Amino acid sequence: MSATDESLISGRKHTEIPRAVTAGAAETQAAEAAEVRKTDRWLLKRVSSFLGDPPVEFAVRGGARVRAASAPVARVTFASRALLLSILADPWVRIGDAYSDGSVTVEGDLVELLEVVYRASAAADKPSWLRRAADLAHRPHVNTLAGSRDNIHRHYDIGNDFYALWLGSTMAYTCAYYPTPAATLDEAQTAKMHHVCRKVRLRSGESVVEAGCGWGTLALHMARHYGVRVRAFNISHEQVAYARARAAREGLAGQVEYVEDDYRNISGHYDAFISVGMLEHVGVKNYPTLGSLARRCLGSNGRGLIHSIGRNQPARLQPWIEKRIFPGAHPPALSEMAQIFEPSDLSVLDVENLRLHYAQTLRHWLALYESAAERVRAMFDEKFVRMWRLYLAGSIAGFSTGTLQLFQVVFATADNNDLPWTRAHLYT
Amino acid sequence: MSATDESLISGRKHTEIPRAVTAGAAETQAAEAAEVRKTDRWLLKRVSSFLGDPPVEFAVRGGARVRAASAPVARVTFASRALLLSILADPWVRIGDAYSDGSVTVEGDLVELLEVVYRASAAADKPSWLRRAADLAHRPHVNTLAGSRDNIHRHYDIGNDFYALWLGSTMAYTCAYYPTPAATLDEAQTAKMHHVCRKVRLRSGESVVEAGCGWGTLALHMARHYGVRVRAFNISHEQVAYARARAAREGLAGQVEYVEDDYRNISGHYDAFISVGMLEHVGVKNYPTLGSLARRCLGSNGRGLIHSIGRNQPARLQPWIEKRIFPGAHPPALSEMAQIFEPSDLSVLDVENLRLHYAQTLRHWLALYESAAERVRAMFDEKFVRMWRLYLAGSIAGFSTGTLQLFQVVFATADNNDLPWTRAHLYT
Numbered sequence: 001m002s003a004t005d006e007s008l009i010s011g012r013k014h015t016e017i018p019r020a021v022t023a024g025a026a027e028t029q030a031a032e033a034a035e036v037r038k039t040d041r042w043l044l045k046r047v048s049s050f051l052g053d054p055p056v057e058f059a060v061r062g063g064a065r066v067r068a069a070s071a072p073v074a075r076v077t078f079a080s081r082a083l084l085l086s087i088l089a090d091p092w093v094r095i096g097d098a099y100s101d102g103s104v105t106v107e108g109d110l111v112e113l114l115e116v117v118y119r120a121s122a123a124a125d126k127p128s129w130l131r132r133a134a135d136l137a138h139r140p141h142v143n144t145l146a147g148s149r150d151n152i153h154r155h156y157d158i159g160n161d162f163y164a165l166w167l168g169s170t171m172a173y174t175c176a177y178y179p180t181p182a183a184t185l186d187e188a189q190t191a192k193m194h195h196v197c198r199k200v201r202l203r204s205g206e207s208v209v210e211a212g213c214g215w216g217t218l219a220l221h222m223a224r225h226y227g228v229r230v231r232a233f234n235i236s237h238e239q240v241a242y243a244r245a246r247a248a249r250e251g252l253a254g255q256v257e258y259v260e261d262d263y264r265n266i267s268g269h270y271d272a273f274i275s276v277g278m279l280e281h282v283g284v285k286n287y288p289t290l291g292s293l294a295r296r297c298l299g300s301n302g303r304g305l306i307h308s309i310g311r312n313q314p315a316r317l318q319p320w321i322e323k324r325i326f327p328g329a330h331p332p333a334l335s336e337m338a339q340i341f342e343p344s345d346l347s348v349l350d351v352e353n354l355r356l357h358y359a360q361t362l363r364h365w366l367a368l369y370e371s372a373a374e375r376v377r378a379m380f381d382e383k384f385v386r387m388w389r390l391y392l393a394g395s396i397a398g399f400s401t402g403t404l405q406l407f408q409v410v411f412a413t414a415d416n417n418d419l420p421w422t423r424a425h426l427y428t
Numbered sequence: 429m430s431a432t433d434e435s436l437i438s439g440r441k442h443t444e445i446p447r448a449v450t451a452g453a454a455e456t457q458a459a460e461a462a463e464v465r466k467t468d469r470w471l472l473k474r475v476s477s478f479l480g481d482p483p484v485e486f487a488v489r490g491g492a493r494v495r496a497a498s499a500p501v502a503r504v505t506f507a508s509r510a511l512l513l514s515i516l517a518d519p520w521v522r523i524g525d526a527y528s529d530g531s532v533t534v535e536g537d538l539v540e541l542l543e544v545v546y547r548a549s550a551a552a553d554k555p556s557w558l559r560r561a562a563d564l565a566h567r568p569h570v571n572t573l574a575g576s577r578d579n580i581h582r583h584y585d586i587g588n589d590f591y592a593l594w595l596g597s598t599m600a601y602t603c604a605y606y607p608t609p610a611a612t613l614d615e616a617q618t619a620k621m622h623h624v625c626r627k628v629r630l631r632s633g634e635s636v637v638e639a640g641c642g643w644g645t646l647a648l649h650m651a652r653h654y655g656v657r658v659r660a661f662n663i664s665h666e667q668v669a670y671a672r673a674r675a676a677r678e679g680l681a682g683q684v685e686y687v688e689d690d691y692r693n694i695s696g697h698y699d700a701f702i703s704v705g706m707l708e709h710v711g712v713k714n715y716p717t718l719g720s721l722a723r724r725c726l727g728s729n730g731r732g733l734i735h736s737i738g739r740n741q742p743a744r745l746q747p748w749i750e751k752r753i754f755p756g757a758h759p760p761a762l763s764e765m766a767q768i769f770e771p772s773d774l775s776v777l778d779v780e781n782l783r784l785h786y787a788q789t790l791r792h793w794l795a796l797y798e799s800a801a802e803r804v805r806a807m808f809d810e811k812f813v814r815m816w817r818l819y820l821a822g823s824i825a826g827f828s829t830g831t832l833q834l835f836q837v838v839f840a841t842a843d844n845n846d847l848p849w850t851r852a853h854l855y856t
Contacts, residue, residue: 119843122773181849241629313770321521335766342741347548348762349829351779356847365703402775402842414740415547419784421609424855 027158036081036180040064045085050091052124054116060084061105073116074108085109092138096320100387110389111366114397122403137345138319139326143283145262149235151328152281156236160215166368171215171242174277174307175358175406185364196276198426199350199410200303202226206271209233209297211263212278216243216256222274223255230256231270233263247416264289270297273304279337280309280329287332287339295413296346300391303349305410306340308332309358310405318394325391341411350410357405359399366392463507468492471566478519482544482553483662488512489533501544502536520566524748528815537657539794542825550831566747569756573690577663580709584664590807594796596684599643599670599854602705602735603786603834609679616756616785619648624704626854627778627838628733634699637661637725639691639718640706644671646683650701650702651683658684659698661691692717698725701732707765708737715760715767723772723841728733731840734768736760737786738833747823753819756846760831769839778838778851786834794820 022341044066055076059065065118074099078084083103098104106113113237114317167173168185176188177195179324196218202208204227213219222228233387240260247253263278264286273294282290294304317329318321334351341348369376369392377385398404412419431792449843472486472494485503487493494658506512510530515522533542568578595601596613604616605623624646630636641660644667650656662668668688674683691706692714701722710718722732737759744750745757760781769776796818797804802814826832840847 020729122842177854179850215821296756312773312775333766333770335763335770336763338763338766342761342763345740347740347781347783347833348779348835349781351776352851353775355775356845356849402843402844405775409775414550416830417784417828421784422607422855423780423851424607427850427852427855 037064052120054120079103092319110393118401157238165372172217176361200272208272209270211275276307288343291340291344300421309408311354346411354406355399362396465492480548482548502541507531520747538821546829585666593800601644604789628700636700637698639703706733716771719768719772735836738835774839780836782834785826790824
């Protein structure tokens with residue numbers, strides 16, 4: 001059975017068998033080849049079915065193919081049957097890894113492919129045991145003080161030069177706000193910062209605490225355009241170093257203090273509490289702590305804003321993303337975000353869902369990333385290039401198909417009546 | 429011990445003892461009077477403490493008084509010690525009843541009094557056993573199909589003529605929207621209806637289902653100004669009769685159908701699902717049903733709006749209001765409202781908290797109500813006049829102090845990308 005076994009493992013090898021064979025052997029081999037293709041087709045159909053049968057053609061390299069019911073938007077080719085089997089055993093992580101190492105290849109537009117896969121997966125009600133199996137197979141990283149530091153280090157400290165290649169001149173690594181879809185990335189990032197500042201109505205002379213500040217862009221923007229003092233917390237060493245140098249260069253070091261520390265160690269009193277794109281790394285069980293911290297920081301006219309990737313329903317982050325890209329991350333549903341505000345009697349004043357803006361932001365990032373692919377390859381390797389391409393393309397698809405949301409939540413202390421009468425001031 | 433017992437029951441009676449007494453008896457009686465005042469003061473202090481020691485003077489009619497630590501905004505007088513004791517035994521309901529029947533009187537502004545009481549109560553962290561005691565003492569009315577019909581009948585069917593006295597010309601019995609605080613009630617109710625229609629971007633020729641439609645005002649507004657067809661559901665017989673007559677009178681009966689039925693019996697497909705001021709009567713355990721019903725009604729470009737009184741934290745409605753005014757009602761926290769949307773994978777697009785607008789709406793209602801008090805008295809009786817005055821004044825205080833919220837939530841089916849790019853269109 002060794003020949004058959006080998007063909008079971010790799011359909012491709014089978015096609016490389018030399019032609020010089022006897023008629024009987026040729027017949028046997030033809031029958032075997034037919035059997036192999038049949039088995040491969042069965043496996044490909046399982047993959048397609050797991051993904052909700054999207055309009056995608058699936059193939060084994062040099063072997064079997066299965067066509068979609070409707071016109072396919074792309075072809076996905078698996079290097080071998082062994083790969084197919086390993087993917088079926090653990091699809092949540094293996095398919096992403098296989099794309100990264102090149103053993104899964106895609107003909108067609110990667111974003112479009114992922115969009116049809118996400119839509120089909122959402123439409124195909126997965127049995128709950130399958131979700132539970134995924135949850136059991138992949139335990140997310142924990143967000144203890146030490147765990148958070150490690151998780152953040154693994155994403156944000158991989159090199160400021162790398163991020164500078166594709167984040168645009170603002171170095172803002174969060175959803176931008178496009179007043180019109182035609183806005184450029186830099187325009188939209190600047191508009192986002194103004195949108196945030198207007199939502200919490202920053203006034204000159206006020207003080208702001210920022211929980212998670214990336215490369216420091218928003219803190220500088222607030223200080224420069226709204227005349228506020230900012231204390232900005234971040235546990236990414238690389239980001240804090242970059243932000244401090246930038247503040248000094250731009251003459252704002254007197255107004256903005258970057259603190260390399262965990263948000264849990266924030267102390268003092270402030271007029272506003274702002275956190276843009278950190279909540280994803282906090283972990284739901286720490287939400288009440290975050291809320292009570294915000295409550296404690298704020299006086300009776302206190303207000304705040306939390307901006308975070310979210311979901312329509314509580315669900316774990318896609319395991320490949322959690323494992324390879326964002327260890328410990330979790331995009332919350334609104335019922336989960338409520339656990340920040342409700343225990344501390346904070347009033348939610350405004351929630352805006354900006355998911356289409358994040359899809360657009362990510363399209364701009366991916367375009368810049370692709371145009372810098374050679375330099376990324378030189379910094380890291382081809383596997384890294386493909387891995388981050390998949391992450392960016394998958395994120396576009398997540399936001400454009402409604403698998404992911406972006407919630408901007410404005411809140412205030414319960415007894416704060418110093419509130420704008422309407423939201424018209426945001427649009428004039 | 430009979431004399432002492434009697435004085436324990438009523439401090440006031442004690443002051444009516446005739447002056448013609450012997451010197452010895454006079455001394456005894458003076459000592460007894462001092463003892464009575466001391467006991468009454470102790471009881472008044474318990475009431476004050478239960479309310480978080482607000483800046484209010486508490487008194488027994490013709491007897492003891494306790495002054496507040498800071499300048500009092502009002503004086504609350506209890507008719508007797510017996511009343512004080514019964515209030516302390518069940519403060520949640522008895523104090524409202526006693527105000528209604530005139531055995532508790534208020535000198536000073538009722539709204540201002542209730543505002544300081546609400547603020548003080550919120551600041552004084554009630555022990556959780558006290559909350560549990562209140563929950564156990566007062567079980568809310570249930571919202572089964574029959575229960576809902578009874579609950580709604582008891583509030584909304586008490587007479588269209590009564591509501592017409594103080595709701596303004598729109599007969600809209602929900603929070604208005606004040607583009608500026610100076611807007612009149614009618615202007616603000618009309619602005620609210622436009623705000624709702626713009627939020628769901630109604631287009632001519634579309635169909636709308638409305639769950640709970642009051643006296644039919646919004647349905648007519650949508651038909652007239654946005655050219656949509658509306659099916660509006662309501663289980664209040666009086667309201668539906670009124671709404672149908674109005675639609676006929678205004679020549680809109682062909683565009684608007686009022687259905688006297690429970691929202692749970694909504695069927696058909698619509699472009700938009702709208703519910704303004706019904707959720708308070710749905711009951712949290714029915715929220716997933718409401719959400720799946722909305723999901724089922726809507727096509728792939730479906731969107732909806734739910735407008736409801738809410739809270740910062742899950743908590744039962746004040747028991748007196750639930751018992752005497754709104755049987756079965758519950759203002760949800762956002763985590764509770766999420767149970768409408770999350771199980772049905774509906775995307776929350778926008779949440780606006782309009783609590784200051786509801787305080788303003790209620791101020792306008794209370795002013796109209798007070799100017800029509802004589803007619804209300806003629807329709808019902810003095811007790812009813814005081815009961816509804818307390819309800820309206822208490823509601824102002826609830827919204828102005830942040831004890832109550834008003835959430836307007838816009839939602840859409842998860843895969844609906846036909847969304848406005850920003851919310852600027854609401855303000856131009």
